[in-house]
Amino acid sequence: MAAKEKRVSVPEEFVEGNLEGMEAVIIRIGAGDAQLVLVDGAGRWDRWVYHSVEACTAKAEELGITEIHVGEYPEKTRVRINSYQRTEASYAKGAYPEQGEVGPVKPYPENRPRPAEPLAEEEAEREKNP
DSSP states (O other), X not given: OOOOOOOXXXXXXHHTTOOTTOEEEEEEETTTEEEEXXXXXXXOEEEEEESOHHHHHHHHHHTTOOEEEESSOOHHHHHHHHHOOOOXXXXXXXXXXXXXXXXXXXXXXXXXXXXXXXXXXXHHHXXXXX
């Protein structure tokens, strides 16, 4: 089994030693918040939510990112994100850690095959015509 890939929790870990090709995209969400999406040269990305577009811009500048886009993803960035292929290690954990790892379906009673039961109409017909 492949080793589990640790998810970064702060933007500094994502950027760490990998500024080449790094871009920041800032998108408004909700009434006042904004999300900072960092995209590396290969197309790997992660996002963090801040309380304003200005806070996102300040964080991107603090990280040393020179290419900052506000409001929308440029076409070349969208293409790079969509062409990124995750490593096998990233599939070693479940998408929702609180639910556990992805595996076979548990044998719930509703998932088990049931014996075919005759329909009520068929039984009524049999009783009429023995």
